[in-house]
Amino acid sequence: MTVRAGVVVTGTEVLAGRVTDSNGPWVAQRLLEMGVDVAHITICGDRPEDLTAQLQFLADQRVDLIVTTGGLGPTADDLTVETVAALYGRELHLDDELEQRIHTIVQRWRSRLSSATDSEPLLAGIRKQAMVPHGAYSIPPTGTAPGVAIPAGDSGTLPAVLILPGPPRELQAMWPEALNSAPVAEVLVRRAQIRQNTIRAYGLSEADLAATLRTAERQITGFGNLEITTCLQLGELEMVTRYAEHAATAYAELAGLIDIQHGAQVFSIDGSTIDDIVANRLAGHRIATAESCTGGMIAARLTDRAGSSAYVIGAVVSYANEAKTGLLDVPAEMIEEYGAVSEEVAAQMAEGARSRLGVDIAVSTSGVAGPGGGTDLKPVGTVCFAIASADRPSMTRTLRLPGDRASVRALSTTAAMHMLADALGPAN
Amino acid sequence: MTVRAGVVVTGTEVLAGRVTDSNGPWVAQRLLEMGVDVAHITICGDRPEDLTAQLQFLADQRVDLIVTTGGLGPTADDLTVETVAALYGRELHLDDELEQRIHTIVQRWRSRLSSATDSEPLLAGIRKQAMVPHGAYSIPPTGTAPGVAIPAGDSGTLPAVLILPGPPRELQAMWPEALNSAPVAEVLVRRAQIRQNTIRAYGLSEADLAATLRTAERQITGFGNLEITTCLQLGELEMVTRYAEHAATAYAELAGLIDIQHGAQVFSIDGSTIDDIVANRLAGHRIATAESCTGGMIAARLTDRAGSSAYVIGAVVSYANEAKTGLLDVPAEMIEEYGAVSEEVAAQMAEGARSRLGVDIAVSTSGVAGPGGGTDLKPVGTVCFAIASADRPSMTRTLRLPGDRASVRALSTTAAMHMLADALGPAN
Numbered sequence: 001m002t003v004r005a006g007v008v009v010t011g012t013e014v015l016a017g018r019v020t021d022s023n024g025p026w027v028a029q030r031l032l033e034m035g036v037d038v039a040h041i042t043i044c045g046d047r048p049e050d051l052t053a054q055l056q057f058l059a060d061q062r063v064d065l066i067v068t069t070g071g072l073g074p075t076a077d078d079l080t081v082e083t084v085a086a087l088y089g090r091e092l093h094l095d096d097e098l099e100q101r102i103h104t105i106v107q108r109w110r111s112r113l114s115s116a117t118d119s120e121p122l123l124a125g126i127r128k129q130a131m132v133p134h135g136a137y138s139i140p141p142t143g144t145a146p147g148v149a150i151p152a153g154d155s156g157t158l159p160a161v162l163i164l165p166g167p168p169r170e171l172q173a174m175w176p177e178a179l180n181s182a183p184v185a186e187v188l189v190r191r192a193q194i195r196q197n198t199i200r201a202y203g204l205s206e207a208d209l210a211a212t213l214r215t216a217e218r219q220i221t222g223f224g225n226l227e228i229t230t231c232l233q234l235g236e237l238e239m240v241t242r243y244a245e246h247a248a249t250a251y252a253e254l255a256g257l258i259d260i261q262h263g264a265q266v267f268s269i270d271g272s273t274i275d276d277i278v279a280n281r282l283a284g285h286r287i288a289t290a291e292s293c294t295g296g297m298i299a300a301r302l303t304d305r306a307g308s309s310a311y312v313i314g315a316v317v318s319y320a321n322e323a324k325t326g327l328l329d330v331p332a333e334m335i336e337e338y339g340a341v342s343e344e345v346a347a348q349m350a351e352g353a354r355s356r357l358g359v360d361i362a363v364s365t366s367g368v369a370g371p372g373g374g375t376d377l378k379p380v381g382t383v384c385f386a387i388a389s390a391d392r393p394s395m396t397r398t399l400r401l402p403g404d405r406a407s408v409r410a411l412s413t414t415a416a417m418h419m420l421a422d423a424l425g426p427a428n
Numbered sequence: 429m430t431v432r433a434g435v436v437v438t439g440t441e442v443l444a445g446r447v448t449d450s451n452g453p454w455v456a457q458r459l460l461e462m463g464v465d466v467a468h469i470t471i472c473g474d475r476p477e478d479l480t481a482q483l484q485f486l487a488d489q490r491v492d493l494i495v496t497t498g499g500l501g502p503t504a505d506d507l508t509v510e511t512v513a514a515l516y517g518r519e520l521h522l523d524d525e526l527e528q529r530i531h532t533i534v535q536r537w538r539s540r541l542s543s544a545t546d547s548e549p550l551l552a553g554i555r556k557q558a559m560v561p562h563g564a565y566s567i568p569p570t571g572t573a574p575g576v577a578i579p580a581g582d583s584g585t586l587p588a589v590l591i592l593p594g595p596p597r598e599l600q601a602m603w604p605e606a607l608n609s610a611p612v613a614e615v616l617v618r619r620a621q622i623r624q625n626t627i628r629a630y631g632l633s634e635a636d637l638a639a640t641l642r643t644a645e646r647q648i649t650g651f652g653n654l655e656i657t658t659c660l661q662l663g664e665l666e667m668v669t670r671y672a673e674h675a676a677t678a679y680a681e682l683a684g685l686i687d688i689q690h691g692a693q694v695f696s697i698d699g700s701t702i703d704d705i706v707a708n709r710l711a712g713h714r715i716a717t718a719e720s721c722t723g724g725m726i727a728a729r730l731t732d733r734a735g736s737s738a739y740v741i742g743a744v745v746s747y748a749n750e751a752k753t754g755l756l757d758v759p760a761e762m763i764e765e766y767g768a769v770s771e772e773v774a775a776q777m778a779e780g781a782r783s784r785l786g787v788d789i790a791v792s793t794s795g796v797a798g799p800g801g802g803t804d805l806k807p808v809g810t811v812c813f814a815i816a817s818a819d820r821p822s823m824t825r826t827l828r829l830p831g832d833r834a835s836v837r838a839l840s841t842t843a844a845m846h847m848l849a850d851a852l853g854p855a856n
Binding site for chain 2: 012013015016017018019020022024025026027028029032038039040041042043044045050053054057060061075169210229231233238240288289291294295296297298299300302303304306307308309312313314315316317318319320322323326327356357358370371372373403404405406409
């Protein structure tokens with residue numbers, strides 16, 4: 001059976017576009033992975049009538065579960081629990097034990113800040129956070145805000161609601177307990193077992209994949225049972241397929257066909273990202289980057305991972321030509337002759353980083369990110385890459401990347417990650 | 429008069445949380461700036477019945493304008509125009525001139541790719557994109573997809589709709605023309621003139637600002653006419669105030685009170701960001717960074733701006749201690765004695781970057797980003813900063829930053845930007 005969910009993201013700053021919400025996408029991904037169909041996400045400010053309208057809309061759309069994020073703080077404009085409880089006709093009562101629990105947490109925090117006495121507003125805030133709707137289940141807080149799970153209305157017109165706090169770390173830490181709460185578990189038990197598989201390719205066009213999917217539609221029995229979405233982002237084409245157990249053979253056939261047609265471009269069939277792959281392949285290596293147009297973005301991306309200090313030695317951002325010469329030993333005459341944006345200079349940047357930092361693999365970028373600096377021969381978007389390696393011959397490449405400055409820089413960073421993965425080869 | 433708007437973001441990959449939407453926030457910000465109240469943002473997959481339900485919901489909520497993004501492509505699952513037209517009871521007709529225009533654009537693109545003949549699917553796609561609902565206005569395309577503006581229904585039960593494409597650059601480029609289209613202009617002319625001012629502070633707590641706002645509420649006549657939202661992000665507290673002309677005095681008094689109470693923390697009262705301020709103050713300077721735990725993020729942020737090559741010379745990411753010694757001349761004995769995460773080492777890193785890269789200002793970071801590497805004395809989140817400057821004494825600072833690895837790195841990057849702004853002082 002299909003279980004449908006709606007997600008309500010609350011927060012005036014999200015609605016106003018000043019803060020990028022990560023909770024809606026995170027919750028949607030988790031629900032989809034476990035076979036729940038996400039029908040709608042809505043974003044709401046802190047007006048209770050707007051929140052009520054969105055909840056009622058989702059109920060009218062016959063979703064089985066509503067997940068809300070945010071609005072659980074101690075202050076007066078944190079209104080989620082009160083607003084949901086009012087719509088569901090459930091009175092709030094004070095949970096003494098929960099109040100004590102929050103109080104203990106707050107005290108522990110405050111003792112670090114050495115502010116001693118309990119002010120009346122503080123106690124009022126704690127009391128507010130410990131109010132639980134009648135018949136609802138409290139989800140223990142990981143910050144100070146407990147979550148709430150409310151069962152579906154008896155009449156079947158109101159779906160189950162899971163109310164979670166806004167800080168992403170709190171929400172994510174509370175998720176497993178939230179799923180186990182009776183109101184949510186009762187909904188989830190009704191869902192069909194859904195599998196979800198992801199295939200990722202680099203350098204494959206949407207049109208070419210679409211052609212293969214048309215072939216698959218003709219050739220594969222049960223193709224119609226596969227729910228396929230494709231998405232192109234930074235040159236990576238991602239195909240996510242959701243299907244019930246009985247369509248597993250159809251999916252296997254599809255995956256086989258894609259391997260035959262596009263195996264050279266496919267880099268992941270198990271959900272791993274290019275960052276996962278590069279990190280795995282870097283085990284036992286020492287890496288450095290030499291960056292011009294990417295300005296440190298490759299180094300920042302490599303060191304984004306915990307444990308990257310095992311293989312990242314460092315990086316040189318040689319934005320000015322003098323830095324290419326001074327820190328990476330690129331001869332000034334070479335820059336003069338070929339230009340800073342050239343495979344020759346990129347190769348020497350990588351080689352310079354390799355020898356200066358004593359690593360066995362180095363990647364470099366030099367390009368025209370724009371908006372200025374383009375020429376007829378080297379228009380904005382022209383980026384030269386090189387990889388210097390102790391074990392293999394050096395490699396250089398030039399790409400013409402589309403879009404504005406941010407786009408060229410982001411596409412260059414991803415391109416460098418793929419070149420690194422190729423140069424390192426499969427891990428042993 | 430208040431003009432209310434709703435935004436509908438379409439796209440299965442957005443609904444599924446696999447792509448971060450930037451159109452909803454962008455459109456919301458533009459609408460708010462011009463005095464339109466954004467009541468709801470909804471996110472929708474590619475099922476026409478879900479889109480119809482969201483449009484009907486917004487109509488029921490009595491918004492005056494709906495803006496939709498996405499679903500204007502040439503393929504069968506791009507359904508926005510058809511779905512809106514069906515709800516509004518407007519038949520689609522082929523706009524010959526528009527068809528010709530799109531054909532010309534597509535030809536220009538294809539000639540670059542040197543694929544010659546017009547295939548039937550291609551022509552069908554162009555024809556689909558040139559279908560315009562009866563009585564609607566076409567917004568000229570900047571990519572291949574034209575926008576559509578539909579007037580409000582005569583009965584007043586259906587609001588005006590502005591339909592824009594999904595690619596952010598296309599949408600943003602079409603925005604000015606879209607606002608001038610008759611259906612949208614008719615709605616906008618009814619709005620009250622609203623001003624919006626932003627005050628940004630660094631190192632100011634939400635609680636302290638809240639206390640000042642309570643004082644303001646007691647002291648300032650007309651305080652109730654100010655619509656204030658505050659938002660804390662990466663240590664920066666942002667206060668956005670929207671108000672009608674007649675409340676300008678109240679706002680001026682509020683701004684004065686905040687200046688008195690928190691002037692030392694306020695860094696922007698005109699909407700400028702810390703990145704704007706640092707960029708302005710760097711005019712005529714030469715800067716480099718020396719980064720350990722931030723791994724290149726400060727350099728990447730500085731070079732994010734067009735024109736940054738005028739002052740960014742380069743950066744050294746000295747992730748391993750040997751890179752601190754080899755590229756930044758930090759004595760190995762100093763690292764041995766004080767530890768890599770120390771103000772002594774940070775100071776030498778900045779000094780090393782300054783002399784090696786020949787700049788007049790350099791900023792450095794060395795810290796424990798986690799999750800591993802923390803000690804009792806230097807727990808995860810401990811980050812040492814230094815600024816070396818040709819004109820002023822060096823400066824060092826140690827912060828204990830909260831959160832996980834990504835949080836510590838992001839907070840460190842922002843902290844470094846603020847230290848740079850302070851060290852550079854107001855531009856002359």
